[in-house]
Amino acid sequence: MSKSESRSFFGKIFRMRSEDREILKIVGLNKEQAGLARYFDFLVVAAAFLLFCGAFHLHVMLSAGDWDMFIDWKDRQYWPLIIPIDTIMFPAAVQAAFWYYFRLPIGATLCGVCLLTSVWIGTYSYWHLWTMFPIVLNVPSIIIAGCILLDVILLIFRRWIFVACIGAPLFALTFYPSNMAALTGYYVPVEHLGSMASMADVIGYTFPRSATPEYIRIIETGTLRTFEGTSVWVSGVFAAFVCIFLYMLWWQIGMAFSTVKTWSQSPKLKKYLGFKG
Amino acid sequence: MKINYTKLLKIFLISIFYFVIDMVVAYAHGEKAMEPYFRTRTVMFYDVTWSTDNVKVGENVTIEGKFRLHSDWPQAVDDPDVIYVNQSIPGPVFAKIESYLNGVPARQSFRDMEVGKDYHYKMVLQGRVPGNHHVHPGIAIKGSGTIIGPGQFIKVSGSQKDFKFPVTTMDGVLIEDLETYALADVFKWHSTLAILGIFWLLWWVWRPLLIPRYQALKQGREDLLITRLDLTVGILLGVFVFVAIVYNYNVQANKYPITVPLQTSRMYTDPLPVADPQIKINVSRAEYDIPGRTMRMWVEVKNNGDNKVRLGELTTANLRFINKSFGHAMNNVTANYPSEHMADGGLEIDKDKYINPGESHKMFITAQDARWETERLTAFLTDVDARVGALLFFYDEEGNRKILDVASSILPVFTDDDGTGPSYQRIGR
Numbered sequence: 213m214s215k216s217e218s219r220s221f222f223g224k225i226f227r228m229r230s231e232d233r234e235i236l237k238i239v240g241l242n243k244e245q246a247g248l249a250r251y252f253d254f255l256v257v258a259a260a261f262l263l264f265c266g267a268f269h270l271h272v273m274l275s276a277g278d279w280d281m282f283i284d285w286k287d288r289q290y291w292p293l294i295i296p297i298d299t300i301m302f303p304a305a306v307q308a309a310f311w312y313y314f315r316l317p318i319g320a321t322l323c324g325v326c327l328l329t330s331v332w333i334g335t336y337s338y339w340h341l342w343t344m345f346p347i348v349l350n351v352p353s354i355i356i357a358g359c360i361l362l363d364v365i366l367l368i369f370r371r372w373i374f375v376a377c378i379g380a381p382l383f384a385l386t387f388y389p390s391n392m393a394a395l396t397g398y399y400v401p402v403e404h405l406g407s408m409a410s411m412a413d414v415i416g417y418t419f420p421r422s423a424t425p426e427y428i429r430i431i432e433t434g435t436l437r438t439f440e441g442t443s444v445w446v447s448g449v450f451a452a453f454v455c456i457f458l459y460m461l462w463w464q465i466g467m468a469f470s471t472v473k474t475w476s477q478s479p480k481l482k483k484y485l486g487f488k489g
Numbered sequence: 490m491k492i493n494y495t496k497l498l499k500i501f502l503i504s505i506f507y508f509v510i511d512m513v514v515a516y517a518h519g520e521k522a523m524e525p526y527f528r529t530r531t532v533m534f535y536d537v538t539w540s541t542d543n544v545k546v547g548e549n550v551t552i553e554g555k556f557r558l559h560s561d562w563p564q565a566v567d568d569p570d571v572i573y574v575n576q577s578i579p580g581p582v583f584a585k586i587e588s589y590l591n592g593v594p595a596r597q598s599f600r601d602m603e604v605g606k607d608y609h610y611k612m613v614l615q616g617r618v619p620g621n622h623h624v625h626p627g628i629a630i631k632g633s634g635t636i637i638g639p640g641q642f643i644k645v646s647g648s649q650k651d652f653k654f655p656v657t658t659m660d661g662v663l664i665e666d667l668e669t670y671a672l673a674d675v676f677k678w679h680s681t682l683a684i685l686g687i688f689w690l691l692w693w694v695w696r697p698l699l700i701p702r703y704q705a706l707k708q709g710r711e712d713l714l715i716t717r718l719d720l721t722v723g724i725l726l727g728v729f730v731f732v733a734i735v736y737n738y739n740v741q742a743n744k745y746p747i748t749v750p751l752q753t754s755r756m757y758t759d760p761l762p763v764a765d766p767q768i769k770i771n772v773s774r775a776e777y778d779i780p781g782r783t784m785r786m787w788v789e790v791k792n793n794g795d796n797k798v799r800l801g802e803l804t805t806a807n808l809r810f811i812n813k814s815f816g817h818a819m820n821n822v823t824a825n826y827p828s829e830h831m832a833d834g835g836l837e838i839d840k841d842k843y844i845n846p847g848e849s850h851k852m853f854i855t856a857q858d859a860r861w862e863t864e865r866l867t868a869f870l871t872d873v874d875a876r877v878g879a880l881l882f883f884y885d886e887e888g889n890r891k892i893l894d895v896a897s898s899i900l901p902v903f904t905d906d907d908g909t910g911p912s913y914q915r916i917g918r
């Protein structure tokens with residue numbers, strides 16, 4: 213790396229690999245242009261991060277909110293079914309755009325990190341600081357593990373159909389174990405008012421949500437059982453199946469939304485907009 | 490365009506002003522927004538008591554009382570097939586220790602409640618956040634929402650830091666404070682995954698990003714964009730994440746060998762046994778005098794029992810109208826009962842007397858109070874269901890109480906002149 217290059221904006225923060233210098237060379241960006249492109253990158257990265265934080269969080273809150281919000285909603289049937297199905301949509305669409313235009317296998321991980329950031333901001337600020345609920349009541353679910361696997365599968369196979377068939381089921385099936393890796397303690401049994409309850413039930417009862425009576429919870433119904441006596445894996449396999457098709461659909465939606473469409477090619481309109489003839 | 494900063498400041502101050510006003514109004518817990526048919530003909534609270542109005546953080550207050558599910562249950566409200574013994578407090582300022590319906594622990598919801606019957610509830614709350622909090626009991630009805638009982642201000646003093654909620658698990662482990670239980674595991678695992686995710690993002694973001702990559706891709710140089718090193722790092726990361734999931738899942742499974750799923754059974758209790766009051770009531774007409782803020786009822790009471798009875802109280806929507814000339818009725822009001830729920834003027838009864846066994850007695854009842862307006866109970870004028878209900882408390886000479894739920898269509902009277910009630914005499918105005 214030459215001295216002048218290392219003093220450029222690029223060189224100051226990051227050491228470039230030889231491939232990176234090669235990229236800049238074939239693209240034909242000189243030092244100044246490369247610096248400007250870098251500024252542009254940071255603006256877009258910052259904007260994209262905030263945008264996906266807001267949009268993905270809103271999407272999850274509106275469609276699967278309670279299961280993600282409350283510890284006493286994370287049941288064995290609907291939680292591992294609804295959250296993966298609901299949260300694969302954004303990663304698929306963002307992966308599509310990032311992969312197709314930039315060959316960046318980071319769309320899903322970006323969504324996962326954004327979601328985790330915004331739910332923790334929510335848990336801490338409005339649930340804990342503002343409305344005084346203890347954090348244990350509002351421990352969110354986490355999807356980053358599945359997101360990283362989606363991105364790695366895309367990186368390895370480089371075709372979205374493989375991600376749909378391998379990555380999406382993996383995303384759904386790893387959701388439950390990757391969350392229970394932190395939440396198992398909330399399911400230890402406690403004797404509560406003469407009956408058995410899980411710790412999560414006790415937390416939900418003790419710190420009352422006046423506008424959320426107990427019957428509102430949608431948790432485990434029916435007689436769905438596997439040999440292990442739990443409905444988790446039945447839900448997981450079904451979620452995996454649904455995720456395959458949702459991934460395909462949302463990849464296409466991501467492609468459609470990242471395509472530039474113009475309304476009119478009229479020369480007159482172009483002229484008004486300041487383009488030449 | 491020139492920006493007028495004084496004007497902006499004014500708008501800002503006015504918005505702040507209204508925001509503050511809104512916060513003051515919000516102390517009422519929103520029950521005023523509910524339709525009168527909901528508040529006067531569903532869950533009728535009575536005999537509500539608060540064991541104290543002043544607790545320290547960590548001390549308990551017991552709220553108990555009874556309610557009647559009104560027989561004239563409105564069609565617009567879902568039947569009480571599933572209910573939950575609830576409370577209305579501003580956030581988790583109290584921790585709920587216990588709650589019961591007819592003595593059955595009300596950890597979960599109850600099913601198949603019977604209309605026209607009485608139930609007893611009790612809940613024990615523990616002070617958690619200091620402040621002066623308005624505490625109501627409430628009964629949540631699935632499909633319709635929570636109907637809130639009368640509220641009492643309870644002062645919690647001390648410091649929230651002193652609040653600890655110890656719990657012992659069934660395998661005998663003592664958890665010192667439920668509020669922070671197992672959070673260390675959560676923070677550790679969430680930050681591990683977050684760091685892995687951020688590492689993966691930075692791995693790509695540190696390289697030439699948008700414009701150069703887009704251009705290079707156009708020139709078909711994918712080989713430069715994704716190198717062998719990228720692929721290796723990606724595969725290693727994927728394997729690491731997978732192994733970390735399996736490892737941590739098993740670590741937790743070994744740390745907590747016995748787990749149970751969330752519990753969700755529905756409870757059932759028989760209603761309270763209540764003797765037949767042996768009183769028949771026929772409401773001939775009910776009017777609401779809008780300028781006079783008065784509800785008037787013409788009723789005919791038939792005493793089928795063996796003892797004389799006399800009307801002592803009319804209660805509806807947590808407003809109590811007491812027959813102040815009647816000792817037994819006055820005795821039924823506990824000393825510290827919140828005055829906001831007591832109608833100042835009380836209940837006026839024309840031809841107030843003990844009704845003899847077998848006698849049929851026509852009465853004219855007047856319940857006047859400005860709270861009809863301020864509690865927005867007059868919203869029946871704009872409702873689809875212009876009926877109101879109430880509980881009537883009768884007492885015999887020994888002071889034994891008999892409770893009847895009555896309901897009737899209510900007719901608005903818009904003018905100051907006499908209404909068109911039945912021909913017998915009216916009092917007041």
Ligand SMILES: [Cu+2]
Nearest residue numbers: 517518623640
């Ligand atoms: Cu209140």
